[in-house]
Amino acid sequence: MKKKIVVLAGDGIGPEISASALKVMEAALGQAAKDFEWTNYAFGGAGIDEKGAPLPEETLTACHQADAILLGAIGGPKWEKAEQTPEMGLLALRKALNLFANIRPIQVPEVLLPLSPVKETIVRGTDFIIVRELTSGIYFGEPRHLGEKEAYDTNRYHVDEIKRIVRQAFKIAQTRKKKVLSVDKANVLATSKLWRQVAEEVALEFPDCTLAHQYVDSAAMKIIQNPTDFDVIVTENLFGDILSDEASVLPGTLGVLPSASYGVSGVALYEPIHGSAPDIAGKNIANPVSMILSVAMMLRESFEQIEIAAAIETACFKVMEAGVLTTDLGGQATTTEFTDKVIDYLKKGEGTNE
Ligand code: NAD
Ligand code: IPM
Ligand code: MN
Numbered sequence: 001m002k003k004k005i006v007v008l009a010g011d012g013i014g015p016e017i018s019a020s021a022l023k024v025m026e027a028a029l030g031q032a033a034k035d036f037e038w039t040n041y042a043f044g045g046a047g048i049d050e051k052g053a054p055l056p057e058e059t060l061t062a063c064h065q066a067d068a069i070l071l072g073a074i075g076g077p078k079w080e081k082a083e084q085t086p087e088m089g090l091l092a093l094r095k096a097l098n099l100f101a102n103i104r105p106i107q108v109p110e111v112l113l114p115l116s117p118v119k120e121t122i123v124r125g126t127d128f129i130i131v132r133e134l135t136s137g138i139y140f141g142e143p144r145h146l147g148e149k150e151a152y153d154t155n156r157y158h159v160d161e162i163k164r165i166v167r168q169a170f171k172i173a174q175t176r177k178k179k180v181l182s183v184d185k186a187n188v189l190a191t192s193k194l195w196r197q198v199a200e201e202v203a204l205e206f207p208d209c210t211l212a213h214q215y216v217d218s219a220a221m222k223i224i225q226n227p228t229d230f231d232v233i234v235t236e237n238l239f240g241d242i243l244s245d246e247a248s249v250l251p252g253t254l255g256v257l258p259s260a261s262y263g264v265s266g267v268a269l270y271e272p273i274h275g276s277a278p279d280i281a282g283k284n285i286a287n288p289v290s291m292i293l294s295v296a297m298m299l300r301e302s303f304e305q306i307e308i309a310a311a312i313e314t315a316c317f318k319v320m321e322a323g324v325l326t327t328d329l330g331g332q333a334t335t336t337e338f339t340d341k342v343i344d345y346l347k348k349g350e351g352t353n354e
Pocket of ligand 3: 241242245273
Protein backbone atom coordinates (compact mmCIF):
# COMPACT_ATOMS: atom_id res chain seq x y z
CA MET A 1 0.00 0.00 0.00
CA LYS A 2 1.27 3.42 -0.92
CA LYS A 3 1.85 5.90 1.89
CA LYS A 4 -0.75 8.65 1.70
CA ILE A 5 0.32 12.26 2.06
CA VAL A 6 -2.44 14.83 2.27
CA VAL A 7 -1.30 18.19 0.92
CA LEU A 8 -3.07 21.31 2.15
CA ALA A 9 -1.41 23.93 -0.02
CA GLY A 10 -3.76 26.65 1.24
CA ASP A 11 -3.47 30.31 0.38
CA GLY A 12 -1.04 33.06 -0.59
CA ILE A 13 2.44 31.60 -1.07
CA GLY A 14 1.16 28.23 0.21
CA PRO A 15 0.58 26.74 -3.27
CA GLU A 16 3.90 28.09 -4.59
CA ILE A 17 6.06 26.69 -1.82
CA SER A 18 4.08 23.43 -1.71
CA ALA A 19 4.65 22.86 -5.43
CA SER A 20 8.35 23.53 -4.91
CA ALA A 21 8.68 21.19 -1.94
CA LEU A 22 6.78 18.38 -3.66
CA LYS A 23 9.01 18.62 -6.73
CA VAL A 24 12.05 18.38 -4.47
CA MET A 25 10.52 15.46 -2.59
CA GLU A 26 9.81 13.56 -5.79
CA ALA A 27 13.34 14.11 -7.07
CA ALA A 28 14.87 13.10 -3.75
CA LEU A 29 12.79 9.96 -3.45
CA GLY A 30 13.71 8.81 -6.98
CA GLN A 31 12.49 5.23 -7.43
CA ALA A 32 10.98 5.26 -3.93
CA ALA A 33 8.48 7.92 -5.08
CA LYS A 34 6.27 5.08 -6.29
CA ASP A 35 5.67 4.08 -2.65
CA PHE A 36 3.99 7.41 -1.91
CA GLU A 37 0.95 9.22 -3.18
CA TRP A 38 0.16 12.83 -2.49
CA THR A 39 -3.14 14.59 -3.04
CA ASN A 40 -4.13 18.21 -2.53
CA TYR A 41 -7.27 19.04 -0.58
CA ALA A 42 -9.05 22.36 -0.22
CA PHE A 43 -8.22 24.09 3.04
CA GLY A 44 -8.18 27.58 4.54
CA GLY A 45 -9.28 30.37 2.21
CA ALA A 46 -9.16 27.90 -0.67
CA GLY A 47 -11.55 25.69 1.31
CA ILE A 48 -13.94 28.61 1.76
CA ASP A 49 -13.80 29.49 -1.94
CA GLU A 50 -14.09 25.95 -3.26
CA LYS A 51 -16.26 24.21 -0.68
CA GLY A 52 -17.76 26.93 1.50
CA ALA A 53 -15.74 26.04 4.63
CA PRO A 54 -12.10 26.49 5.75
CA LEU A 55 -11.96 22.85 6.83
CA PRO A 56 -14.29 20.99 4.45
CA GLU A 57 -15.52 17.62 5.64
CA GLU A 58 -13.76 15.65 2.92
CA THR A 59 -10.49 17.40 3.78
CA LEU A 60 -10.81 16.43 7.42
CA THR A 61 -11.69 12.84 6.50
CA ALA A 62 -8.64 12.65 4.23
CA CYS A 63 -6.46 14.01 7.04
CA HIS A 64 -7.77 11.36 9.44
CA GLN A 65 -6.89 8.67 6.90
CA ALA A 66 -3.51 10.11 5.91
CA ASP A 67 -0.06 8.81 6.85
CA ALA A 68 1.18 12.40 7.02
CA ILE A 69 -0.09 15.90 6.30
CA LEU A 70 1.83 18.70 4.61
CA LEU A 71 0.44 22.18 5.07
CA GLY A 72 1.58 25.24 3.10
CA ALA A 73 -0.04 28.25 4.74
CA ILE A 74 -3.49 29.73 5.06
CA GLY A 75 -5.11 33.13 5.43
CA GLY A 76 -5.14 36.50 3.74
CA PRO A 77 -6.99 39.80 3.54
CA LYS A 78 -9.70 38.32 1.30
CA TRP A 79 -11.13 36.25 4.15
CA GLU A 80 -10.32 38.45 7.14
CA LYS A 81 -13.92 39.53 7.69
CA ALA A 82 -15.53 36.22 6.74
CA GLU A 83 -17.82 34.57 9.24
CA GLN A 84 -15.59 31.52 9.12
CA THR A 85 -11.94 32.41 8.60
CA PRO A 86 -9.06 30.29 7.28
CA GLU A 87 -7.46 30.54 10.73
CA MET A 88 -10.54 28.91 12.26
CA GLY A 89 -10.01 26.00 9.87
CA LEU A 90 -6.40 25.64 10.98
CA LEU A 91 -7.30 25.63 14.67
CA ALA A 92 -10.16 23.18 14.04
CA LEU A 93 -7.77 20.84 12.22
CA ARG A 94 -5.18 20.95 15.00
CA LYS A 95 -7.91 20.24 17.55
CA ALA A 96 -9.59 17.49 15.52
CA LEU A 97 -6.28 15.65 15.11
CA ASN A 98 -5.25 16.40 18.70
CA LEU A 99 -1.94 17.84 17.49
CA PHE A 100 -0.87 19.16 20.86
CA ALA A 101 2.89 19.26 20.35
CA ASN A 102 4.31 21.71 17.83
CA ILE A 103 8.04 21.31 17.37
CA ARG A 104 9.81 24.34 15.95
CA PRO A 105 13.57 23.86 15.50
CA ILE A 106 15.59 27.07 15.34
CA GLN A 107 18.99 26.68 13.73
CA VAL A 108 21.29 29.06 11.96
CA PRO A 109 23.24 27.15 9.34
CA GLU A 110 26.75 28.38 8.52
CA VAL A 111 25.62 29.90 5.24
CA LEU A 112 23.13 32.21 6.98
CA LEU A 113 25.53 33.52 9.64
CA PRO A 114 26.63 36.58 7.66
CA LEU A 115 23.04 37.26 6.56
CA SER A 116 21.59 37.37 10.06
CA PRO A 117 20.71 40.86 11.33
CA VAL A 118 22.22 39.72 14.65
CA LYS A 119 26.03 39.69 15.00
CA GLU A 120 27.70 36.53 13.71
CA THR A 121 29.48 36.04 17.03
CA ILE A 122 26.12 35.88 18.77
CA VAL A 123 24.20 33.64 16.37
CA ARG A 124 26.97 31.14 15.60
CA GLY A 125 26.01 27.77 17.07
CA THR A 126 22.32 28.59 17.53
CA ASP A 127 20.44 25.31 17.76
CA PHE A 128 17.36 25.10 19.93
CA ILE A 129 13.85 23.74 19.72
CA ILE A 130 10.68 25.50 20.71
CA VAL A 131 8.09 23.00 21.91
CA ARG A 132 4.84 24.88 21.60
CA GLU A 133 1.59 23.62 23.15
CA LEU A 134 -0.85 23.73 20.24
CA THR A 135 -4.37 22.66 21.20
CA SER A 136 -5.21 24.62 24.32
CA GLY A 137 -4.58 27.90 26.15
CA ILE A 138 -6.02 31.21 25.06
CA TYR A 139 -6.52 29.97 21.50
CA PHE A 140 -9.25 27.61 22.62
CA GLY A 141 -10.39 28.65 26.12
CA GLU A 142 -14.06 29.44 26.70
CA PRO A 143 -15.82 31.74 27.32
CA ARG A 144 -14.77 34.22 24.71
CA HIS A 145 -16.70 37.24 23.57
CA LEU A 146 -16.38 40.07 21.13
CA GLY A 147 -18.77 42.90 21.86
CA GLU A 148 -18.80 46.52 20.81
CA LYS A 149 -17.61 47.82 24.14
CA GLU A 150 -15.96 44.79 25.63
CA ALA A 151 -14.14 41.67 24.50
CA TYR A 152 -12.47 38.83 26.30
CA ASP A 153 -10.71 35.52 25.81
CA THR A 154 -10.00 32.81 28.33
CA ASN A 155 -6.59 31.30 28.92
CA ARG A 156 -7.24 27.87 30.36
CA TYR A 157 -4.92 24.91 30.90
CA HIS A 158 -5.72 21.55 32.42
CA VAL A 159 -2.96 19.83 34.38
CA ASP A 160 -2.94 16.89 31.94
CA GLU A 161 -2.41 19.22 28.99
CA ILE A 162 0.60 20.75 30.69
CA LYS A 163 2.00 17.37 31.70
CA ARG A 164 1.95 15.90 28.22
CA ILE A 165 3.63 18.84 26.52
CA VAL A 166 6.30 19.19 29.19
CA ARG A 167 6.97 15.44 28.97
CA GLN A 168 7.36 15.78 25.23
CA ALA A 169 9.90 18.55 25.77
CA PHE A 170 11.92 16.42 28.20
CA LYS A 171 11.90 13.47 25.79
CA ILE A 172 13.32 15.71 23.10
CA ALA A 173 15.86 17.16 25.53
CA GLN A 174 17.05 13.62 26.33
CA THR A 175 18.22 13.32 22.73
CA ARG A 176 20.04 16.67 22.93
CA LYS A 177 21.78 18.75 25.62
CA LYS A 178 19.27 17.71 28.28
CA LYS A 179 18.31 21.29 29.15
CA VAL A 180 14.65 22.24 29.34
CA LEU A 181 13.58 25.84 29.79
CA SER A 182 9.93 26.35 30.66
CA VAL A 183 8.73 29.80 29.63
CA ASP A 184 5.76 31.33 31.41
CA LYS A 185 4.38 34.46 33.05
CA ALA A 186 4.07 32.96 36.53
CA ASN A 187 4.52 36.36 38.19
CA VAL A 188 1.07 37.29 36.89
CA LEU A 189 -0.97 34.48 35.33
CA ALA A 190 -2.74 31.66 37.18
CA THR A 191 -2.27 29.35 34.18
CA SER A 192 1.46 30.02 34.36
CA LYS A 193 1.60 29.30 38.10
CA LEU A 194 0.03 25.90 37.45
CA TRP A 195 2.29 25.39 34.42
CA ARG A 196 5.41 26.01 36.51
CA GLN A 197 4.30 23.67 39.28
CA VAL A 198 3.47 20.87 36.83
CA ALA A 199 6.76 21.38 34.99
CA GLU A 200 8.57 20.86 38.31
CA GLU A 201 6.65 17.63 38.90
CA VAL A 202 7.32 16.30 35.42
CA ALA A 203 11.03 17.13 35.77
CA LEU A 204 11.27 14.51 38.54
CA GLU A 205 10.57 11.84 35.89
CA PHE A 206 13.67 12.97 33.97
CA PRO A 207 16.56 13.09 36.45
CA ASP A 208 19.08 13.13 33.60
CA CYS A 209 17.80 16.53 32.46
CA THR A 210 17.72 19.98 34.02
CA LEU A 211 14.72 22.28 34.21
CA ALA A 212 14.85 26.05 34.47
CA HIS A 213 12.08 28.64 34.32
CA GLN A 214 11.99 32.04 32.73
CA TYR A 215 9.35 34.72 32.29
CA VAL A 216 8.30 35.18 28.70
CA ASP A 217 9.26 38.86 28.51
CA SER A 218 12.83 38.19 29.55
CA ALA A 219 13.00 35.01 27.42
CA ALA A 220 12.04 37.13 24.40
CA MET A 221 15.06 39.31 25.06
CA LYS A 222 17.48 36.45 25.77
CA ILE A 223 16.55 34.62 22.56
CA ILE A 224 18.16 37.44 20.61
CA GLN A 225 20.84 38.35 23.12
CA ASN A 226 22.15 34.89 23.84
CA PRO A 227 20.54 32.33 21.51
CA THR A 228 23.18 29.65 22.04
CA ASP A 229 22.12 29.35 25.69
CA PHE A 230 18.96 27.46 24.76
CA ASP A 231 18.38 23.79 24.13
CA VAL A 232 14.66 22.97 24.49
CA ILE A 233 12.11 25.67 25.28
CA VAL A 234 8.64 24.51 26.29
CA THR A 235 5.82 26.97 26.47
CA GLU A 236 2.11 27.60 26.07
CA ASN A 237 0.33 28.15 22.78
CA LEU A 238 0.44 31.94 22.46
CA PHE A 239 3.95 32.43 23.86
CA GLY A 240 5.26 29.71 21.52
CA ASP A 241 3.66 31.40 18.54
CA ILE A 242 5.26 34.74 19.31
CA LEU A 243 8.69 33.48 20.40
CA SER A 244 9.12 31.32 17.31
CA ASP A 245 8.47 34.18 14.89
CA GLU A 246 10.85 36.27 16.95
CA ALA A 247 13.46 33.51 16.72
CA SER A 248 13.30 33.71 12.91
CA VAL A 249 15.31 36.92 13.22
CA LEU A 250 18.32 34.71 14.07
CA PRO A 251 18.53 32.95 10.69
CA GLY A 252 17.37 36.20 9.13
CA THR A 253 14.03 35.10 7.68
CA LEU A 254 10.89 33.18 8.48
CA GLY A 255 11.41 31.50 5.13
CA VAL A 256 13.78 28.82 6.43
CA LEU A 257 11.91 27.53 9.48
CA PRO A 258 9.92 24.28 9.33
CA SER A 259 7.77 22.66 12.01
CA ALA A 260 6.14 19.38 12.95
CA SER A 261 2.99 18.83 14.99
CA TYR A 262 2.32 15.57 16.80
CA GLY A 263 -0.66 14.13 18.63
CA VAL A 264 -0.90 11.35 21.18
CA SER A 265 -0.74 8.89 18.32
CA GLY A 266 -1.79 9.00 14.74
CA VAL A 267 -1.03 11.35 11.93
CA ALA A 268 1.51 14.17 12.17
CA LEU A 269 1.36 17.48 10.33
CA TYR A 270 4.33 19.34 8.87
CA GLU A 271 4.27 23.04 7.99
CA PRO A 272 6.44 26.14 7.86
CA ILE A 273 6.08 28.36 10.90
CA HIS A 274 5.29 31.38 8.75
CA GLY A 275 2.02 32.39 7.17
CA SER A 276 0.69 32.92 3.67
CA ALA A 277 2.76 36.11 3.11
CA PRO A 278 0.10 37.94 1.08
CA ASP A 279 2.59 40.75 0.40
CA ILE A 280 4.68 38.51 -1.86
CA ALA A 281 2.10 35.92 -2.98
CA GLY A 282 1.82 35.07 -6.66
CA LYS A 283 5.19 36.63 -7.52
CA ASN A 284 7.29 33.47 -7.51
CA ILE A 285 9.69 35.01 -4.99
CA ALA A 286 8.79 33.20 -1.75
CA ASN A 287 11.56 31.28 -0.05
CA PRO A 288 10.53 27.62 -0.30
CA VAL A 289 13.16 26.38 2.19
CA SER A 290 10.76 26.34 5.16
CA MET A 291 8.44 24.07 3.19
CA ILE A 292 11.22 21.91 1.74
CA LEU A 293 12.65 21.41 5.25
CA SER A 294 9.13 20.54 6.45
CA VAL A 295 9.08 17.79 3.82
CA ALA A 296 12.46 16.60 5.09
CA MET A 297 11.08 16.49 8.64
CA MET A 298 8.10 14.49 7.39
CA LEU A 299 10.27 11.98 5.53
CA ARG A 300 12.46 11.52 8.60
CA GLU A 301 9.81 11.46 11.32
CA SER A 302 6.78 9.89 9.65
CA PHE A 303 8.45 7.63 7.05
CA GLU A 304 11.90 6.89 8.46
CA GLN A 305 13.55 8.06 5.23
CA ILE A 306 16.49 9.38 7.17
CA GLU A 307 19.06 9.51 4.39
CA ILE A 308 16.72 11.14 1.92
CA ALA A 309 15.70 13.72 4.52
CA ALA A 310 19.35 14.53 5.17
CA ALA A 311 20.07 14.74 1.44
CA ILE A 312 17.26 17.28 1.01
CA GLU A 313 18.56 19.40 3.88
CA THR A 314 22.12 19.29 2.55
CA ALA A 315 20.93 20.22 -0.93
CA CYS A 316 19.10 23.30 0.40
CA PHE A 317 22.13 24.49 2.34
CA LYS A 318 24.57 23.80 -0.52
CA VAL A 319 22.43 25.74 -2.96
CA MET A 320 22.28 28.67 -0.55
CA GLU A 321 26.04 28.41 -0.01
CA ALA A 322 26.51 28.68 -3.75
CA GLY A 323 24.85 32.07 -3.54
CA VAL A 324 21.42 31.09 -4.84
CA LEU A 325 19.25 33.09 -2.46
CA THR A 326 15.68 34.34 -2.56
CA THR A 327 14.88 38.01 -1.96
CA ASP A 328 14.13 37.59 1.76
CA LEU A 329 17.84 36.76 2.13
CA GLY A 330 18.98 39.58 -0.14
CA GLY A 331 19.29 37.44 -3.27
CA GLN A 332 17.49 37.44 -6.58
CA ALA A 333 16.59 33.82 -7.13
CA THR A 334 12.94 33.08 -7.78
CA THR A 335 11.13 30.27 -6.02
CA THR A 336 11.33 28.08 -9.11
CA GLU A 337 15.00 28.89 -9.78
CA PHE A 338 15.91 27.96 -6.23
CA THR A 339 13.83 24.78 -6.47
CA ASP A 340 15.46 23.75 -9.73
CA LYS A 341 18.93 24.24 -8.23
CA VAL A 342 18.03 22.04 -5.27
CA ILE A 343 16.80 19.36 -7.64
CA ASP A 344 19.96 19.65 -9.76
CA TYR A 345 22.04 19.23 -6.64
CA LEU A 346 20.05 16.19 -5.56
CA LYS A 347 20.38 14.58 -8.97
CA LYS A 348 23.98 15.37 -9.76
CA GLY A 349 25.48 17.32 -6.90
CA GLU A 350 25.78 20.05 -9.51
CA GLY A 351 24.09 23.14 -10.78
CA THR A 352 25.20 25.26 -7.89
CA ASN A 353 28.31 26.90 -9.28
CA GLU A 354 27.03 30.35 -10.10
P1 NAD B 1 3.56 35.88 7.42
O1 NAD B 1 4.34 34.87 8.14
O2 NAD B 1 2.68 35.40 6.32
O3 NAD B 1 4.54 36.99 6.82
C1 NAD B 1 5.38 37.81 7.64
C2 NAD B 1 6.50 38.41 6.78
O4 NAD B 1 7.42 37.37 6.46
C3 NAD B 1 6.01 38.97 5.46
O5 NAD B 1 6.75 40.12 5.14
C4 NAD B 1 6.30 37.88 4.47
O6 NAD B 1 6.52 38.31 3.15
C5 NAD B 1 7.55 37.23 5.06
N1 NAD B 1 7.63 35.81 4.74
C6 NAD B 1 6.93 34.81 5.33
N2 NAD B 1 7.22 33.65 4.76
C7 NAD B 1 8.13 33.89 3.80
C8 NAD B 1 8.81 33.07 2.86
N3 NAD B 1 8.64 31.75 2.79
N4 NAD B 1 9.67 33.68 2.00
C9 NAD B 1 9.88 35.00 2.06
N5 NAD B 1 9.27 35.82 2.92
C10 NAD B 1 8.39 35.27 3.78
O7 NAD B 1 2.70 36.66 8.52
P2 NAD B 1 1.51 37.75 8.36
O8 NAD B 1 1.77 38.61 7.19
O9 NAD B 1 1.34 38.30 9.68
O10 NAD B 1 0.23 36.86 8.07
C11 NAD B 1 -0.31 36.65 6.75
C12 NAD B 1 -1.44 35.64 6.82
O11 NAD B 1 -0.93 34.37 7.15
C13 NAD B 1 -2.50 35.96 7.89
O12 NAD B 1 -3.75 35.67 7.33
C14 NAD B 1 -2.17 35.00 9.01
O13 NAD B 1 -3.28 34.69 9.80
C15 NAD B 1 -1.69 33.81 8.24
N6 NAD B 1 -0.80 32.89 8.95
C16 NAD B 1 -0.95 31.56 8.68
C17 NAD B 1 -0.09 30.64 9.25
C18 NAD B 1 -0.25 29.20 8.89
O14 NAD B 1 -0.82 28.88 7.88
N7 NAD B 1 0.26 28.28 9.70
C19 NAD B 1 0.94 31.07 10.08
C20 NAD B 1 1.09 32.44 10.33
C21 NAD B 1 0.22 33.35 9.76
C1 IPM C 1 1.04 29.76 13.26
C2 IPM C 1 0.02 30.83 12.95
C3 IPM C 1 -1.33 30.42 13.50
C4 IPM C 1 -1.20 30.36 15.02
C5 IPM C 1 -2.51 31.32 13.10
C6 IPM C 1 -2.61 31.49 11.62
C7 IPM C 1 -3.81 30.80 13.64
O1 IPM C 1 0.44 32.08 13.42
O2 IPM C 1 0.84 28.60 12.83
O3 IPM C 1 2.06 30.06 13.89
O4 IPM C 1 -1.29 31.41 15.68
O5 IPM C 1 -1.00 29.27 15.53
MN1 MN D 1 2.49 32.11 14.11
